[in-house]
Amino acid sequence: MSVMDKIKGMLKGHPDQTSKGIDKAGDMVDDRTQGKYSKHVDTAQDKLRDQFGGSGQDDRPPRS
Template sequence: MSVMDKIKGMLKGHPDQANKGVDKAGDFVDDKTQSKYSGQVDGAQDRLKDQFGSNPDQDRPPQS
């Protein structure tokens, strides 16, 4: 069992907490990098939320 499978199992049924954690981690990275990589961080947050099955922004158009 991979680490990602373990994380998914722990977060299953808790999408709100998963979203908060992903957002908080992204905000931390943005703060430490002075938002230099905010586009990449936003993309990574969306992919993580997709992995955990809790992305409310799936219908959002891509940002340029």
């Protein structure tokens, strides 16, 4: 069993917490890079939500 399979197993059934974690990680990267790569971070967040089943942009304001 690979590490990704283990992570998917832990996150399965917790889409809200998964989405919050993905958002926090993306926001941290944006803060550290001063928004320089925000489009790339947004794309990565979307792909992670697709892969891990996060619910998405539920309570986040739109990015500018």
